[in-house]
Amino acid sequence: MLKVEEQTPVVFSSELLAKFDDIKSRYPADKSKSALLPLLHLVQAEYLWVSTPAMDKVAEYLNIQPIEVYEVATFYTMYFLKPQGKYALEVCRTGPCCLVGAEKILSHLENKLGVKEGEVTADGLFSFRGVECLAACGYGPVLQISPEYTFYENLTTESVDKLIEDLKNKI
Amino acid sequence: MSRKLLLEHINVPGINTLEVYRQKGGYRAVEKALKTLTPEEIVEEVKKSGLRGRGGAGFPTGMKWSFLAKPEGVARYLVCNADESEPGTFKDRYLMTYIPHALIEGMIVSSFALGAKVSYIYVRGEMMPQIRILEKAIAEAKAAGWLGKNILGTGYDLELYVQPGGGAYICGEETALLESLEGKRGNPRIKPPFPAIAGLYGCPTVVNNVESIAAVVPIINDGGDEYAKIGIGRSTGTKLISASGNLVKPGVYEIELGLPVEEFIYSDEYCGGIANGKRLKATVAGGSSVPVLPANLTLKLANGEPRLMSYESLSEGGFATGTMLGSGGFIAFDEDQCIVRNTWNFSRFYHHESCGQCSPCREGTGWMEKVLHKIEHGHGTMEDVDLLWDIQRKIEGNTICPLGDAAAWPVASAIRHFRDEFEWHIKEPIKSQSQNYGIANYATPIEKAPVAEEK
Numbered sequence: 193m194l195k196v197e198e199q200t201p202v203v204f205s206s207e208l209l210a211k212f213d214d215i216k217s218r219y220p221a222d223k224s225k226s227a228l229l230p231l232l233h234l235v236q237a238e239y240l241w242v243s244t245p246a247m248d249k250v251a252e253y254l255n256i257q258p259i260e261v262y263e264v265a266t267f268y269t270m271y272f273l274k275p276q277g278k279y280a281l282e283v284c285r286t287g288p289c290c291l292v293g294a295e296k297i298l299s300h301l302e303n304k305l306g307v308k309e310g311e312v313t314a315d316g317l318f319s320f321r322g323v324e325c326l327a328a329c330g331y332g333p334v335l336q337i338s339p340e341y342t343f344y345e346n347l348t349t350e351s352v353d354k355l356i357e358d359l360k361n362k363i
Numbered sequence: 364m365s366r367k368l369l370l371e372h373i374n375v376p377g378i379n380t381l382e383v384y385r386q387k388g389g390y391r392a393v394e395k396a397l398k399t400l401t402p403e404e405i406v407e408e409v410k411k412s413g414l415r416g417r418g419g420a421g422f423p424t425g426m427k428w429s430f431l432a433k434p435e436g437v438a439r440y441l442v443c444n445a446d447e448s449e450p451g452t453f454k455d456r457y458l459m460t461y462i463p464h465a466l467i468e469g470m471i472v473s474s475f476a477l478g479a480k481v482s483y484i485y486v487r488g489e490m491m492p493q494i495r496i497l498e499k500a501i502a503e504a505k506a507a508g509w510l511g512k513n514i515l516g517t518g519y520d521l522e523l524y525v526q527p528g529g530g531a532y533i534c535g536e537e538t539a540l541l542e543s544l545e546g547k548r549g550n551p552r553i554k555p556p557f558p559a560i561a562g563l564y565g566c567p568t569v570v571n572n573v574e575s576i577a578a579v580v581p582i583i584n585d586g587g588d589e590y591a592k593i594g595i596g597r598s599t600g601t602k603l604i605s606a607s608g609n610l611v612k613p614g615v616y617e618i619e620l621g622l623p624v625e626e627f628i629y630s631d632e633y634c635g636g637i638a639n640g641k642r643l644k645a646t647v648a649g650g651s652s653v654p655v656l657p658a659n660l661t662l663k664l665a666n667g668e669p670r671l672m673s674y675e676s677l678s679e680g681g682f683a684t685g686t687m688l689g690s691g692g693f694i695a696f697d698e699d700q701c702i703v704r705n706t707w708n709f710s711r712f713y714h715h716e717s718c719g720q721c722s723p724c725r726e727g728t729g730w731m732e733k734v735l736h737k738i739e740h741g742h743g744t745m746e747d748v749d750l751l752w753d754i755q756r757k758i759e760g761n762t763i764c765p766l767g768d769a770a771a772w773p774v775a776s777a778i779r780h781f782r783d784e785f786e787w788h789i790k791e792p793i794k795s796q797s798q799n800y801g802i803a804n805y806a807t808p809i810e811k812a813p814v815a816e817e818k
Contacts, residue, residue, distance in 0.1 A: 218524045218526075220564065223545070223564055225545060225547075226544060226545055226546045227546065228546035229488070229526070229527060229528065229529045229543065230526065230527055232529070233488060233527055254546075260546075260547075263547075264546065264548060267529070267549065267718075268528070268529025268531050268549075269530040269531065270488045270489065270529050270530035271529060271530075286450045286651075286708065286709075286712050287451070287647075287651055287694065287708050287709055287712070288450060288451050288607040288608055288694050290704075290705070290708055291607075291608045291609055291694070291696065292608070292609070323489075324448075324450075324532065324712050324716060325449070325450040325451075325532070325651075326489055327447045327448060327452060327453045327455075327456050327487065327489070327490070328453050328456065329450065329451050329452070329453050329608075329613075329692070329694070330453055330606060330607045330613035330614045331453075331613070332607065336489060340491065340492075341489060341491035341492060342492065343492060
């Protein structure tokens with residue numbers, strides 16, 4: 193997954209670095225590595241994915257080895273290691289949601305968007321994937337949209353169609 | 364109506380704000396604890412309450428607190444486990460969304476009892492909206508002097524931070540959570556040492572579930588003895604149950620422990636019965652990890668007595684005929700659901716979420732997923748069922764953390780109670796692709812055991 197390829201170097205903005213500083217202040221001075229997960233979320237919110245140069249910069253900022261960042265970014269499922277659509281739709285596909293039709297929602301998305309799970313639509317707007325339990329089992333089927341992680345509950349194929357139209361018109 | 368301690372004011376408009384929360388008596392527990400009680404007295408009240416960990420293990424909270432090491436000059440930490448990821452469980456999300464101050468109030472009282480000056484709420488990363496809600500509520504509380512330096516002029520300082528996770532079920536295990544909070548992969552640690560001795564940054568640490576911490580508030584307000592009067596036997600107090608699956612009214616309900624399971628499923632006060640007029644086939648009573656039970660054993664014990672929503676009653680009969688209360692994630696399956704497919708789904712979940720540290724879990728969960736996929740899709744053999752049984756037995760008890768057990772139990776219980784359905788998939792490979800096995804005899808009522816006549 194972490195192929196060595198040419199990736200655009202990144203420079204973090206001063207606003208982003210100010211947020212980094214705020215998070216780092218939450219931990220004892222010699223334990224700033226604790227900031228790693230929150231920092232990667234901030235990076236992803238800014239760039240919509242976590243590139244290798246961005247991870248290297250985070251390592252530099254926290255004064256840790258790049259491998260310490262890579263191993264975390266690859267362990268946790270929320271970090272996108274390749275570019276996603278502007279709206280990355282994540283549909284819960286675990287037990288309780290499947291009892292009420294999550295699989296139908298996933299296949300509907302595939303048809304509607306015309307791409308397979310993990311691919312990005314040609315206009316760069318959408319990508320989707322199935323994810324494991326999102327802790328909203330009573331309101332299933334559910335999906336969330338990063339980077340805000342807004343939540344949509346009790347989905348039907350109609351409500352998914354409407355959601356996609358709304359997002360398209362938002363631009 | 365049963366008593367509500369946590370969700371009493373859930374429908375009050377604006378209860379998510381400090382102002383309304385205060386009007387409804389919020390933060391009284393902080394005043395009482397910091398001004399009139401010593402940390403030891405608070406721990407004593409929690410012990411008296413009989414409160415048991417609401418995250419799933421059910422370990423007595425007061426006892427857990429009393430294990431905390433207190434070496435001189437070493438920081439202590441309280442970490443709230445809000446990583447809620449057990450399929451079927453969504454009560455903590457609900458509590459944090461609608462009454463964030465209940466958790467913050469509980470955190471202040473508990474941190475004071477444990478002598479923590481900095482506490483963290485570790486929230487699963489997917490719950491970004493809840494993280495924003497909590498951060499706003501913490502800022503409100505801090506501006507009003509409930510957090511920060513010298514709270515209420517008592518000289519007690521506390522900083523409270525929210526830490527997002529990165530999307531990993533395993534981080535709900537307390538030592539994996541601590542690893543994650545330290546900025547590492549969520550690999551569970553070998554215990555001992557337990558977190559009470561060496562937890563976050565090697566310091567003594569208590570990790571408690573959201574609901575356990577919120578329950579400390581009514582315990583301090585009304586006293587541990589009052590709390591212990593609610594419930595049944597060693598299952599004291601109220602419990603949040605997350606109800607999902609094929610129910611008329613899925614959602615989060617606060618129940619007094621000891622409520623009959625039948626009443627919980629069918630009464631209009633709770634779930635209102637099975638959706639679309641169907642019949643109940645099976646349930647998973649405490650989150651995906653606990654054994655699945657057919658409808659008849661859900662409603663009645665093996666001896667025909669009614670089964671109750673309590674730690675003891677749900678586990679009555681051991682794994683042969685019982686299950687566990689776990690985290691209170693109650694999943695109902697109607698007569699058209701396929702147990703094989705659902706077991707495969709759960710196995711895929713555990714395979715996906717295994718951290719990969721222990722071979723039995725890393726390899727075994729993948730095998731189970733593949734074998735179940737094979738059976739579900741009509742390519743299974745009778746030997747596969749035995750193979751599944753063999754694999755789950757070799758995972759259970761052979762891993763560092765309970766994820767291995769959690770992956771093994773759903774498979775074991777599905778074979779134990781629904782073996783006919785697995786065999787039907789194998790004998791009817793084509794039919795099983797278009798039809799369901801149905802309810803069979805899984806809902807046949809259990810007769811009350813005859814009482815031996817006196818001679």
